[in-house]
Amino acid sequence: MDVRIHPLNTGFIRLDKGAYITPGDGYGMEVEVPTWAFYITNGKDKFLVDTGMSETKTADWHHKGSYQPEGFRIDERLEKLGVQPKDINAVFFTHLHWDHCSNMKLFTNARFFVHAKELAFARDPHLLYHKSYESEKLGVVPPFQGVEFQTVDGEFAYNDYITLFPTPGHCPGHQSVAVKTAQGLYVIAGDAVFADENLKPDKHRNLLFTPMGRYVNVFDMFDSMEKIVTRADQILTGHGMSVSFKPDYP
């Protein structure tokens, strides 16, 4: 069977468009965005990219008004595809913000891949990012507490169709996942390309894409977006509506 990518919507986050998505355009405009994880299979191997967001109470604590509808938890999403958490062989994390790694401990047989820099930062985040990583310093338990990871550093070909590559900027150790399919190279960008608006050309500055509003390093963010746009035939964003246009890809 050919390689297929199934997007799994794990819930909705409310945020300020001008602050997060398109700086300079839409400040004060609250929008609701889906939160994607992805299931990849060739019929035999079973992988995830990210495990999605938390239940509503925690989500609302992060961003007021955010919620996880019933049946949207990662394992419930997989169940609809006939996949059990114990069947997952590996999870490739784009990064360890709360909305990308909640419920990861459900995957008892999986190896967890993360960039070394991301793991180090997540375990001891800057004060400004305590909440994003659900730091113990806030008296909560991070989703990755006590979990054993396989760290990668730089580009890493996992097998003949999945390659992880660094795309820092949104956070220090962000990475994206390139998936070779029968119809070209898909890049699961994670939050290195946040939403659909970011894939549109920035006409004012004559750019092929629209830089995002949320990052730890603006130059890395820009370079990573450029890298993804150059490399990919198709891009699947971390929080874009258009990911939902098809039940699976290609």
Ligand SMILES: [Zn+2]
């Ligand atoms: Zn996110």
